[in-house]
Structures are given as structure tokens and as C-alpha cells.
Amino acid sequence: MTTAEHRTSGGGAVEEVDSLFRALVDDGDVPGLAYGIVDRGGLVHAAGHGVARLDGDRPDAATAFRIASMTKSFTAASIMTLAAEGAVRLDDPVGRYVPEFGAVRPPTTDSPQVTVGMLLSMAGGLPTDDPWADRQESMSREEFGRLLTGGVRFVSVPGTGFEYSNLGYAVLGRVIEAASGTPYHEFVERRLLRPLGLTATGFDTSVAAPSGVATGHSRLDGRWHPEAFSDPGVFSAIGGLFSTVEDLARWMRWLADAFPARDGADDGPLRRASRRDMQQVHRAVSPPRPAGRPGDGSMPVTVGYGYGLMIQQDPVWGTVVAHSGGYPGFGSHMRWHLRTGLGVVVLTNARYSTGRVPAAAALRAVLADLADPQEPVALWPETAEARAAVEGLLRGWDPDAAAAWFAGNVDLDLDLGRRRARIESLVGEVGPLLDPAEPKEIVRSDSPAHVIWDVRGARGVLRCEIRLNPQDPPRIQTLDVTRES
The missing domain is CATH 3.40.710.10 (DD-peptidase/beta-lactamase superfamily)
Structure with a gap:
């Protein structure tokens, strides 16, 4: 094509x-x-x-x-293909697959063994080596074995930091062959x-x-x-x-x-x-x-x-x-x-x-x-339902609805009597509330279990935020209602 x-x-x-x-x-x-x-x-x-x-x-x-x-x-x-098949484990020592590397002396006596995963993520502690490594492509397996047994140097303890290492990926090539x-x-x-x-x-x-x-x-x-x-x-x-x-x-x-x-x-x-x-x-x-x-x-x-x-x-x-x-x-x-x-x-x-x-x-x-720079978040159905339930509580407190939706920590964090009084006071400041039929546009959502939105009244705006807990079915663990200035 x-x-x-x-x-x-x-x-x-x-x-x-x-x-x-x-x-x-x-x-x-x-x-x-x-x-x-x-x-x-x-x-x-x-x-x-x-x-x-x-x-x-x-x-x-x-x-x-x-x-x-x-x-x-x-x-x-x-x-990763070999790992998915069980032929390699990312936490395996590299020396299990490349014996010559197993003989490499670590930088300190308390250093961990270099693992497959460390080399994959450039955390093997080997030095950056672009100009040298780029000229080594044709090296044979025998020459590579002699290179490793001759010793290699480390710039950091394996597993403690990033250092871009071509040698590490050449070793991974040998791991693939062995596995x-x-x-x-x-x-x-x-x-x-x-x-x-x-x-x-x-x-x-x-x-x-x-x-x-x-x-x-x-x-x-x-x-x-x-x-x-x-x-x-x-x-x-x-x-x-x-x-x-x-x-x-x-x-x-x-x-x-x-x-x-x-x-x-x-x-x-x-x-x-x-x-x-x-x-x-x-x-x-x-x-x-x-x-x-x-x-x-x-x-x-x-x-x-x-x-x-x-x-x-x-x-x-x-x-x-x-x-x-x-x-x-x-x-x-x-x-x-x-x-x-x-x-x-x-x-x-x-x-x-x-x-x-x-x-x-x-x-x-x-x-x-x-593209749109704002990443849309697909809310859980229960999050949308909880949002609608909170809208209902703002317009008329229902103890049964509160009991059905609030996780146990909500009353412990602020007892429901005080919470209800605070919400009713805020509604009184901005009310009466407008457009009771449908919750309006989301201000922000950080996850499917979280949503922030505004509720408009005749004299102001309430900002509402809920976050659901990990139960199944989930319940509201956070409810914050504040007046927008």
C-alpha cells in the first residue's frame, strides 16, 4: 500500500x-x-x-x-509473551537463564540479584551505554558470553533507580532464547x-x-x-x-x-x-x-x-x-x-x-x-443514581433514602442530624432550588465512583460532591455540600 x-x-x-x-x-x-x-x-x-x-x-x-x-x-x-505462558517470571534472577550473567559480581555485597523485570524497566543498575552498544550489534553469543564473564560494572544498586541500558536489553535477548x-x-x-x-x-x-x-x-x-x-x-x-x-x-x-x-x-x-x-x-x-x-x-x-x-x-x-x-x-x-x-x-x-x-x-x-483535552469518565450506574438521590435529599430530607444510600461512616463522620441541618441551612441561603427534574452537567469526575456537580437556586449555587465506597452494591461514603461564592 x-x-x-x-x-x-x-x-x-x-x-x-x-x-x-x-x-x-x-x-x-x-x-x-x-x-x-x-x-x-x-x-x-x-x-x-x-x-x-x-x-x-x-x-x-x-x-x-x-x-x-x-x-x-x-x-x-x-x-511478556513468555511470562504470560509461564516460561519466564519477571522476578526471576537473570542468571537463571543466562549463566554468564549469574557470575557477574554485584556492586555491593548486599545488592539483590538482577531480575528480568529490572532489566525490562531499566533498573538493573548498569550504566548508560548508547555509543558503545550501538556498534556491538553483530556480536556473537560466544563473544557475548566472554564479555559477561569478563565482568561488567554497575552505577547503582540493582532495583534502586533508572539508568538506560542497552546491555541489559541484549541480556534480555539471551533470556528469550534460553526460555x-x-x-x-x-x-x-x-x-x-x-x-x-x-x-x-x-x-x-x-x-x-x-x-x-x-x-x-x-x-x-x-x-x-x-x-x-x-x-x-x-x-x-x-x-x-x-x-x-x-x-x-x-x-x-x-x-x-x-x-x-x-x-x-x-x-x-x-x-x-x-x-x-x-x-x-x-x-x-x-x-x-x-x-x-x-x-x-x-x-x-x-x-x-x-x-x-x-x-x-x-x-x-x-x-x-x-x-x-x-x-x-x-x-x-x-x-x-x-x-x-x-x-x-x-x-x-x-x-x-x-x-x-x-x-x-x-x-x-x-x-x-x-480530541478533547478533558477525559470523559463513565460513571457507575449507582453513582448516577446516588447523585439523583442526593438531589432529592436537598429538596426534601428523607431519612429512609439517607439510610439506604449512606455508608456507615457518614453518620460517624458527621451525625445525620447535624448534616441534615447544615444542608437545609445552605438550601435556605440559595433557594428555592431550580430545575428539580434532572441533575445538570458534571463539573468533574475523578473516577466512576466520584462526581462533582452544581445545583442552582434562585439566590446562589450549591456545589455537591459524592464518592462511593468499594462495597457491592456501593454506598455513599463522602457527601460534601458547599455554597459557591
Whole structure:
């Protein structure tokens, strides 16, 4: 499927997004790139700029690029697949699967053993190692074994902090092989790529991308120079995949489709609960120094690492899931809004040029055009019923209704006699109350068991808040009625 065949429903944001990415080529930051806008239905718009190869064609959504560290989401999904089958436990010591790592000396005598889950969440205590690790892809299993037995260094006690470690994900590749009895590359292809129809994704230049494979480049003396491709090896688990915008749109859609949690069919290579687990914060990420001002709208704040994915908080839109990739000759970035499934992916053929900043701006533009910043909350039916019951109590106190709806703590927190007197006094100040038939618009709801709304009277407004307890059926545990100034 070529770019022209994609449906375009990005609204007015398409031109803005295209301008953001086209500027990377126009400003000389990359020789070429391809990008796409994704929603819960798949790829809605895609385009390319520049050249896939020097003096070559323009890249498009079917051109394969190396996606570098975005590969880690595939490695994490592979571990989660094995965990769901009981072949791996996330709290297992890594040495159970990779004996050479079991012989690694910890940083202190009281350090815990490094577990699978620690490596997944970048909490293994190993140092950040991007430039070195990016040149190790072709390392053989034998060489990797010798590297581990020769000793590795730690920068923190395992399990106590975040440190981005490629070596840790290379070890996870060996865990996958040991637990499955299958080479890492074959496991990813057989258990993820094929079932999901990612036919243009693979670990070498033979990948079946309809528009071919882009050449990677580095800039030297003001000119772009092609970078040689590295061959697959142990470090492919950190960043070895080639893929296209089309395939990554399917990958992003599949991960985003884990939300919201729901009843119904849950088929596929990994259940929704495990995919949701990948997109939760498992290790907090400390802000850079000096820390920027949160909420200034410039960039989302990264709050933590999940499993193979970064979790960020946009000051307006809330939770965004993302990951960049940087490799000799290539840069990439994918991100999606957790609530709506709207996302953006960009692939470039310039060394370490991830496109992260324009991608973040592009997603905000798409969200501003297509989404509502306020997340709607579906109330429990009982919450709506309780709200109506409170409206009834405001208009005429009924002891039987109060007894039916109030949990036992309500009378203990403020005896019902005083509570009734206070409410009747407030109603007297703002009354008579208007529109008794239906409760009006919700002011805020933090969960299905919580709601805040206003009740209008002839001389003022009452703000009401209720929160239901966890019983089944639930009862009102909090009732606050105040006069709005």
C-alpha cells in the first residue's frame, strides 16, 4: 500500500504536521524521512520528504528504515509473551537463564540479584551505554558470553533507580532464547511479526519492504555519507529491526488497543493486560538537571519507563507513550496518546536524528484538532443514581433514602442530624432550588465512583460532591455540600 492509498482524516493538523517534518529536510538535518499519523483504525495519513538513498527516490510509508531502540518494545513484548505462558517470571534472577550473567559480581555485597523485570524497566543498575552498544550489534553469543564473564560494572544498586541500558536489553535477548529454545530473531518473527501482519519488518536488508530499504547517513565536512549496515547478532535485541511507517502504525495501534480495559475477545500474540503492563510506569525517571518548568507546554515530561517504552505526561493532554531510536545512520521516534490512540511515527536516515521534538509537536497538533483535552469518565450506574438521590435529599430530607444510600461512616463522620441541618441551612441561603427534574452537567469526575456537580437556586449555587465506597452494591461514603461564592 503506497502513501496515496491511505485515508486522510487528520483534519486541519495535516498541513502543520507535514510542515514540522518537512523542515527537518529543508534545514539539512536529515537526507530523508517518512512519517505517519495513526488512530485506532490504523494509518490515516503518511508522507515522505527528501531521499531514501542519496540521488534516490523520495521515501514513503512503505520504505524500510532501521528503527534502532524502538526495537526494545518488540523485545519487551517477547518477554511478556513468555511470562504470560509461564516460561519466564519477571522476578526471576537473570542468571537463571543466562549463566554468564549469574557470575557477574554485584556492586555491593548486599545488592539483590538482577531480575528480568529490572532489566525490562531499566533498573538493573548498569550504566548508560548508547555509543558503545550501538556498534556491538553483530556480536556473537560466544563473544557475548566472554564479555559477561569478563565482568561488567554497575552505577547503582540493582532495583534502586533508572539508568538506560542497552546491555541489559541484549541480556534480555539471551533470556528469550534460553526460555523459548528459539533464537531471538526467529522468536520475534514467529511470535510477533507474522501474527500481526508486519510483513515489511525484519532484522536485515532482505526485509520485504515494497519501497525498498533506506540507506543510513552521517554528516561529515558538510556532506552526507552513507553508513554501512551491521549484521544481526546478540545486540539486535537493543535496536536491530528494520521497519516501515505502515508496519509501525500497525504495531502502535496494537499496543494502544490495550486501552481501555474491556470485556470481549482478547486474541492475538499478547493479551491486552500484558500490553497495558508494558505501558505503565515501572521505574521513575529523574528529571534532567536543570529541570525545566513543568506545564510550560513545550515538551511532555518523561515520568518513567515501562517495559520497552517511555511514559510521559503532557501538561494538557495527559499520558503519552513513546520511544526514540538512534543508530549509526538512522533515527526514529514513535508516540501515541494513551486515551485516544492518536499517534505519530517518524523514521529518518540520519545518524541519531530521532525527530522527537517535531514528533511531540505533531502529536499535540493532531490532538488539538481531533480530541478533547478533558477525559470523559463513565460513571457507575449507582453513582448516577446516588447523585439523583442526593438531589432529592436537598429538596426534601428523607431519612429512609439517607439510610439506604449512606455508608456507615457518614453518620460517624458527621451525625445525620447535624448534616441534615447544615444542608437545609445552605438550601435556605440559595433557594428555592431550580430545575428539580434532572441533575445538570458534571463539573468533574475523578473516577466512576466520584462526581462533582452544581445545583442552582434562585439566590446562589450549591456545589455537591459524592464518592462511593468499594462495597457491592456501593454506598455513599463522602457527601460534601458547599455554597459557591
